[in-house]
Amino acid sequence: MRAAIMVVTLALLAGACGPTLIAQSTPPAGRVARLDPVNGFWGLKSYRLELSSGVAIALACYRGAPCAQLDVKSDSPNVEVRKASIGQLERNAYTGAAQPTSGFVVIGKSPGPANLVVRGSGKTRTVAITVVAPPQPSPPATVAK
Amino acid sequence: MRLLLLLPLTACGTVGSLRQVSLVGQCAENDAACSRRHPVAPIAIGAVFYPEVSSDVAGSTTPNLVLESAVPGVIAVENGALVAKAPGTSAVLISTDDGSVVDFIHMWAAPVTKVTLSKKDGDRVGASIGLAVGEDITLSPALWNGAQKLAGEGQVTWTSSGGDAGPIAVLRDGSVDRRRLRARAPGKVTVTVALGDTKTDVEIEVVP
Numbered sequence: 125m126r127a128a129i130m131v132v133t134l135a136l137l138a139g140a141c142g143p144t145l146i147a148q149s150t151p152p153a154g155r156v157a158r159l160d161p162v163n164g165f166w167g168l169k170s171y172r173l174e175l176s177s178g179v180a181i182a183l184a185c186y187r188g189a190p191c192a193q194l195d196v197k198s199d200s201p202n203v204e205v206r207k208a209s210i211g212q213l214e215r216n217a218y219t220g221a222a223q224p225t226s227g228f229v230v231i232g233k234s235p236g237p238a239n240l241v242v243r244g245s246g247k248t249r250t251v252a253i254t255v256v257a258p259p260q261p262s263p264p265a266t267v268a269k
Numbered sequence: 270m271r272l273l274l275l276l277p278l279t280a281c282g283t284v285g286s287l288r289q290v291s292l293v294g295q296c297a298e299n300d301a302a303c304s305r306r307h308p309v310a311p312i313a314i315g316a317v318f319y320p321e322v323s324s325d326v327a328g329s330t331t332p333n334l335v336l337e338s339a340v341p342g343v344i345a346v347e348n349g350a351l352v353a354k355a356p357g358t359s360a361v362l363i364s365t366d367d368g369s370v371v372d373f374i375h376m377w378a379a380p381v382t383k384v385t386l387s388k389k390d391g392d393r394v395g396a397s398i399g400l401a402v403g404e405d406i407t408l409s410p411a412l413w414n415g416a417q418k419l420a421g422e423g424q425v426t427w428t429s430s431g432g433d434a435g436p437i438a439v440l441r442d443g444s445v446d447r448r449r450l451r452a453r454a455p456g457k458v459t460v461t462v463a464l465g466d467t468k469t470d471v472e473i474e475v476v477p
Binding site: 148149150151152155177178179180182204206207208209210211229231232233258 | 327375
């Protein structure tokens with residue numbers, strides 16, 4: 125029984141090992157920039173990000189503390205990824221020390237899929253992105269003839 | 270007291286998504302011409318917006334900042350100015366010279382559907398204006414998309430039905446789109462202000 129609990133605990137810890145991402149900005153009206161966690165049996169597996177083209181979203185990376193040696197790579201020109209310089213401090217959950225927020229900005233360039241690999245504090249997390257086209261302007265409604 | 274006097278100058282502008290940078294228009298409250306340059310409204314397609322960027326990061330003055338557009342086909346950055354190219358929205362990234370994004374602002378571009386004229390104090394000009402010989406009046410065009418006032422300086426053209434030697438002289442005053450109309454001789458003229466296909470007319474009567 126004890127061994128089984130150990131295995132489950134280790135598996136849960138392994139599942140929670142990758143960095144956690146938190147959105148730091150909101151989309152403009154009528155556009156989308158939404159980050160959703162994708163959970164598996166052992167907890168957080170990856171993320172799903174829906175983003176309108178032309179829209180940017182800032183994401184902060186944590187792994188008990190702001191991610192160290194943050195590195196983010198995209199496999200598609202549908203998105204552009206840039207390092208963010210966020211001037212605020214976050215508390216390290218282990219040591220209690222304050223450290224600068226670690227984050228990046230994802231920019232939707234053109235409609236289509238893309239995948240990000242986020243590597244922070246030595247661990248990775250993937251983000252499946254869908255860049256959606258902006259809505260077409262609707263024709264003015266006829267109120268009366 | 271000094272702070273209170275500065276309030277009208279600092280109350281305008283747009284703060285970035287990360288609340289670290291603002292695009293500020295330093296305009297007096299009633300300066301209609303200057304208020305068009307605020308980025309709080311969509312930029313008129315074909316118009317240019319000249320931003321003034323400042324950052325608010327504790328412990329640092331504003332670093333060397335670079336503007337970049339996410340979709341240059343909607344809003345382009347040309348010589349540090351923002352130029353609206355097509356309807357839509359684009360994130361404008363404000364980065365340091367090493368490419369780190371300090372902040373970003375989503376800016377909109379919209380077509381011009383209407384041009385109106387206003388006086389220097391912001392009062393909208395109706396159909397006709399009366400002037401005495403020797404008098405002058407400064408008019409500024411405002412660009413609209415429906416009920417939405419647009420930002421940016423458009424390449425507006427001014428023409429007088431009286432021609433160059435008519436009752437009214439249309440004089441530049443240093444602004445791209447604003448003009449000073451000087452009454453030279455008695456008569457009636459129509460001054461047409463146009464941005465592309467969108468135009469407005471104002472009748473001017475000059476009396477002795």
